[in-house]
Amino acid sequence: MVVRRGEPFLAVDWGTTNRRVYRIEHGAVAATERDDRGVTAVAAFAAEAAAIRDRFGDLPMLLAGMVGSNIGWQVAPYVAAPAGVADLAAKLHRVDDRTAIVPGVSTLAGGRPDVMRGEEVQLLGAVAAELVPGDSLLAQPGTHCKWAEMAGGRIAGFTTAMTGELFGLLRQHGLLAAQLQGAVSANAAYLDGVEEAKRRDLTASLFGIRAAKMLGTREDADAAAFASGLLIGSDVVARIESTTHDHIHILAGPELGALYAAAIEANGRAAHIVDSHAAFAAGIIAIGTALP
Amino acid sequence: MVVRRGEPFLAVDWGTTNRRVYRIEHGAVAATERDDRGVTAVAAFAAEAAAIRDRFGDLPMLLAGMVGSNIGWQVAPYVAAPAGVADLAAKLHRVDDRTAIVPGVSTLAGGRPDVMRGEEVQLLGAVAAELVPGDSLLAQPGTHCKWAEMAGGRIAGFTTAMTGELFGLLRQHGLLAAQLQGAVSANAAYLDGVEEAKRRDLTASLFGIRAAKMLGTREDADAAAFASGLLIGSDVVARIESTTHDHIHILAGPELGALYAAAIEANGRAAHIVDSHAAFAAGIIAIGTALP
Numbered sequence: 001m002v003v004r005r006g007e008p009f010l011a012v013d014w015g016t017t018n019r020r021v022y023r024i025e026h027g028a029v030a031a032t033e034r035d036d037r038g039v040t041a042v043a044a045f046a047a048e049a050a051a052i053r054d055r056f057g058d059l060p061m062l063l064a065g066m067v068g069s070n071i072g073w074q075v076a077p078y079v080a081a082p083a084g085v086a087d088l089a090a091k092l093h094r095v096d097d098r099t100a101i102v103p104g105v106s107t108l109a110g111g112r113p114d115v116m117r118g119e120e121v122q123l124l125g126a127v128a129a130e131l132v133p134g135d136s137l138l139a140q141p142g143t144h145c146k147w148a149e150m151a152g153g154r155i156a157g158f159t160t161a162m163t164g165e166l167f168g169l170l171r172q173h174g175l176l177a178a179q180l181q182g183a184v185s186a187n188a189a190y191l192d193g194v195e196e197a198k199r200r201d202l203t204a205s206l207f208g209i210r211a212a213k214m215l216g217t218r219e220d221a222d223a224a225a226f227a228s229g230l231l232i233g234s235d236v237v238a239r240i241e242s243t244t245h246d247h248i249h250i251l252a253g254p255e256l257g258a259l260y261a262a263a264i265e266a267n268g269r270a271a272h273i274v275d276s277h278a279a280f281a282a283g284i285i286a287i288g289t290a291l292p
Numbered sequence: 293m294v295v296r297r298g299e300p301f302l303a304v305d306w307g308t309t310n311r312r313v314y315r316i317e318h319g320a321v322a323a324t325e326r327d328d329r330g331v332t333a334v335a336a337f338a339a340e341a342a343a344i345r346d347r348f349g350d351l352p353m354l355l356a357g358m359v360g361s362n363i364g365w366q367v368a369p370y371v372a373a374p375a376g377v378a379d380l381a382a383k384l385h386r387v388d389d390r391t392a393i394v395p396g397v398s399t400l401a402g403g404r405p406d407v408m409r410g411e412e413v414q415l416l417g418a419v420a421a422e423l424v425p426g427d428s429l430l431a432q433p434g435t436h437c438k439w440a441e442m443a444g445g446r447i448a449g450f451t452t453a454m455t456g457e458l459f460g461l462l463r464q465h466g467l468l469a470a471q472l473q474g475a476v477s478a479n480a481a482y483l484d485g486v487e488e489a490k491r492r493d494l495t496a497s498l499f500g501i502r503a504a505k506m507l508g509t510r511e512d513a514d515a516a517a518f519a520s521g522l523l524i525g526s527d528v529v530a531r532i533e534s535t536t537h538d539h540i541h542i543l544a545g546p547e548l549g550a551l552y553a554a555a556i557e558a559n560g561r562a563a564h565i566v567d568s569h570a571a572f573a574a575g576i577i578a579i580g581t582a583l584p
Contacts, residue, residue, distance in 0.1 A: 201530040
């Protein structure tokens with residue numbers, strides 16, 4: 001047993017480039033802190049865990065995210081979807097008596113491989129905290145945007161899109177980079193991009209950003225917002241096609257949340273932004289205390 | 293008048309990074325040479341033109357490609373599609389009495405801006421040389437793949453896709469780069485990518501390349517071919533949707549031509565590879581001698 005119901009413990013959402021530590025007391029977050037000690041910045045994980053206990057208390061510890069991958073501390077093998085709180089709790093990877101890693105979730109549905117590590121805690125926590133219904137579609141925007149279909153409170157299936165990473169690549173390298181340095185908000189140019197995405201012809205629509213400059217049909221100041229709308233819109237339109245949910249929940253901060261909400265609403269569905277930190281805390285408490 | 297029918301002249305296909313010079317005699321290519329003196333490598337265009345005449349003959353000269361853009365010698369404004377040989381010949385940009393630049397072609401059809409510079413010569417030449425029918429769909433693969441709908445021997449409309457550039461970005465930068473160093477050919481992995489492209493969900497299909505590695509469902513040696521099939525297939529499936537042509541002609545060398553042909557055939561259309569150098573020569577002769 002790692003965590004006893006009702007007793008305090010530490011939780012770490014430990015990603016590739018960042019990390020957030022929570023001290024959980026009486027089923028709620030008593031303290032939290034974010035830093036840039038992601039797994040790629042850490043070599044000695046046992047020493048890092050000891051340092052976390054020095055700062056936050058000498059308590060049992062549950063870790064989630066890339067810390068359980070082959071670039072992390074120890075590999076916690078994926079659990080195949082559908083997966084709920086009990087499934088993940090049953091497959092916690094024990095580092096020692098007081099330290100465990102939550103496994104990621106995998107799917108091969110429809111011959112399409114996909115994986116997540118860390119997002120599963122937020123997804124299950126959103127349901128556990130009743131922030132979203134047990135049957136719902138949740139989006140987790142970011143470098144790699146996750147879309148999870150929840151059924152009966154479990155992760156039934158999911159899809160990851162490289163939306164944020166593609167935007168970053170285009171903004172840093174290649175033909176469009178110089179044009180894409182402007183600000184992004186859910187403005188008219190953004191919504192034009194969302195509309196363009198409905199063609200489902202992304203590589204051609206991207207070249208259209210260049211052509212619009214050559215023909216003078218769009219100011220470069222609007223190009224980044226258009227490109228963001230095009231990429232997020234491409235993600236949304238593909239997901240809308242394969243879901244029956246009229247309401248879509250977004251686990252994100254306010255900025256990215258507003259962009260996804262605008263694209264979802266432009267595609268005729270209602271969007272609701274959910275607090276992703278609250279969801280993580282609820283999820284890690286549920287997994288930590290679900291142990292037999 | 294720049295070129296008299298039947299008299300020799302020089303033609304230059306002058307792109308961003310490369311250039312090909314042709315000496316045309318009696319309506320045929322008498323000499324040709326390719327070098328890396330693209331417009332980005334050249335500052336003094338008049339001196340370059342003089343050097344070309346020193347090597348190939350003191351003859352009238354027709355230039356095409358990025359040499360007519362705002363990073364080239366002088367700007368030859370776009371001619372709006374539909375555009376044929378006579379339309380371009382009527383709008384040649386005269387640098388001096390013996391030197392002219394072929395204008396590019398633009399479109400705003402369906403609210404979708406697009407431009408080409410240089411490709412128009414190959415397209416019109418392919419028809420002029422009877423390498424393709426006057427009503428046909430032509431693909432010109434490359435960093436930016438052009439697809440042109442020809443009608444009555446003119447360029448009726450066209451679409452550019454950033455297919456090759458996106459592949460290059462993914463291969464050089466970001467999450468997938470390390471996986472995409474393998475060889476690309478029209479093999480089984482390539483055709484799997486073409487099949488995946490039919491989902492029209494490119495950003496998610498790209499993340500699937502990572503997930504396939506994590507779940508061990510595809511060897512990394514096959515990842516580059518799969519990604520190439522996915523990108524080229526995305527391009528093909530979008531173009532197939534909006535054309536009635538059962539036969540598609542590809543202006544390309546044998547390697548890229550074979551990849552596009554395989555993707556086109558996997559989408560139920562017949563593919564025919566056409567010699568792009570022969571098409572350029574025929575096009576520049578047609579434009580050069582169409583002058584009144």
